[in-house]
Every structure is written in C-alpha cells, then in structure tokens.
Amino acid sequence: DTAVSQTPKYLVTQMGNDKSIKCEQNLGHDTMYWYKQDSKKFLKIMFSYNNKELIINETVPNRFSPKSPDKAHLNLHINSLELGDSAVYFCASSQGFGRSSNQPQHFGDGTRLSIL
Amino acid sequence: ELKVEQNPLFLSMQEGKNYTIYCNYSTTSDRLYWYRQDPGKSLESLFVLLSNGAVKQEGRLMASLDTKARLSTLHITAAVHDLSATYFCAVDIGSSTDKLIFGTGTRLQVFP
Numbered sequence: 001d002t003a004v005s006q007t008p009k010y011l012v013t014q015m016g017n018d019k020s021i022k023c024e025q026n027l028g029h030d031t032m033y034w035y036k037q038d039s040k041k042f043l044k045i046m047f048s049y050n051n052k053e054l055i056i057n058e059t060v061p062n063r064f065s066p067k068s069p070d071k072a073h074l075n076l077h078i079n080s081l082e083l084g085d086s087a088v089y090f091c092a093s094s095q096g097f098g099r100s101s102n103q104p105q106h107f108g109d110g111t112r113l114s115i116l
Numbered sequence: 117e118l119k120v121e122q123n124p125l126f127l128s129m130q131e132g133k134n135y136t137i138y139c140n141y142s143t144t145s146d147r148l149y150w151y152r153q154d155p156g157k158s159l160e161s162l163f164v165l166l167s168n169g170a171v172k173q174e175g176r177l178m179a180s181l182d183t184k185a186r187l188s189t190l191h192i193t194a195a196v197h198d199l200s201a202t203y204f205c206a207v208d209i210g211s212s213t214d215k216l217i218f219g220t221g222t223r224l225q226v227f228p
Binding site: 048 | 214
C-alpha cells in the first residue's frame with residue numbers, strides 16, 4: 001500500500017517539451033508539496049497546497065504549474081523544459097495545516113527527470 | 117536568507133564507533149525534523165523535534181534540539197553498516213503553514 005505515489009518514476013525527454021508528473025496520496029492528508037532535489041542532493045520546496053488551495057509558491061519559473069484537482073492529488077506540469085530542470089522531483093503530504101500538525105511530511109519515491 | 121547547514125557533509129566511520137552530525141540554522145524555529153535517504157530512494161522520517169530541549173531516540177540514533185543555540189544533533193551509537201545513508205535535517209520556518217528548509221545533507225558510510 002503505497003502512501004504517496006508518483007508517476008512516472010523516470011522521465012527522459014528533450015529540451016522544449018512539456019511534461020507532467022502526477023502525485024496521489026492515500027493517507028487522508030490535506031496538505032501536499034512538491035520539492036526539487038538537484039544533482040548535489042539539495043532539496044528545495046517548490047509548492048504547497050492545502051485542500052486544493054495554493055499556500056506556498058516559491059521562486060520557481062512560471063513554466064512550472066501545479067494543479068490540485070482534490071486534496072489527494074497534486075500534479076506538476078512543466079512547460080518548455082530546460083536542461084537545468086533535470087533533477088529528482090519529490091511529492092510529499094502531511095496531516096493538518098500549519099502549526100496544528102506535529103507530524104512529519106511523507107514523501108513519494110520521486111520522479112527522476114532527465115532533459116536531453 | 118535562512119541557512120541550514122550540516123556538518124560534516126560526508127562521514128566515513130567504522131562499525132562500532134560513535135559520531136555526531138550537527139545541524140545549524142540561522143533563524144528562529146522550534147520545529148526540526150530529521151530524515152534519512154538511501155541512494156535513489158525516498159525520504160524516510162526519523163525524528164520530529166518540537167521544542168527546546170527535545171530529545172528523541174530510536175535504536176542507535178538519538179536526536180536533540182537546542183532552539184536557543186539553533187542547533188540540532190543526530191548522534192550515532194555503535195554504528196552498523198545498515199545506517200549508511202544520507203541524513204537530512206529540515207527546519208520548519210512556517211508560521212501559518214509548514215515550510216521546511218532542508219539542510220545540505222550528511223552522507224554517512226559505515227565500513228567494517
């Protein structure tokens with residue numbers, strides 16, 4: 001029973017293409033996140049949604065657009081892919097919102113995006 | 117800008133030895149998390165530290181938080197090979213929402 005699942009696991013594509021990564025959680029959490037992990041293993045928050053509402057929108061290019069159709073899903077669409085977008089993208093979820101939660105975020109297995 | 121620094125960045129240690137990983141951060145926070153990541157894998161939550169002086173232990177790992185010093189430590193006791201992984205601390209700087217800023221990571225290798 002995968003708690004936070006991402007698809008695809010691997011994504012190899014050419015520069016300039018548009019691609020999407022999907023994320024679903026079955027934990028009943030109401031907050032979901034996207035993180036980017038670069039080649040040096042540095043992890044950085046990109047977006048956060050709570051109950052389909054955008055809460056955190058870090059300084060990322062507007063080529064990246066998250067979409068949350070419901071609180072169990074958070075997808076990431078990337079337009080006009082660039083070489084620098086190559087990274088591992090992690091989806092995560094957590095219970096509660098803000099300071100009300102004392103629980104850690106649960107991470108998916110990651111999507112390894114390689115731009116040719 | 118908030119900085120979360122871990123040291124060492126790389127740690128090679130012999131089985132049976134003890135060592136401590138340090139996580140320093142540059143802003144006020146009373147919430148800190150430790151995660152483990154195996155190569156090519158997801159992040160696994162290890163500890164949640166929610167107040168000054170918090171100490172948590174699980175097996176050979178013990179984590180502590182000193183919010184006044186803005187320092188958390190992850191102590192490894194009698195290391196075994198299975199502990200080989202990358203360890204991240206993450207500071208929660210959110211006020212109305214959880215916002216984790218991750219440390220640089222410490223890659224731990226335990227050898228016989």
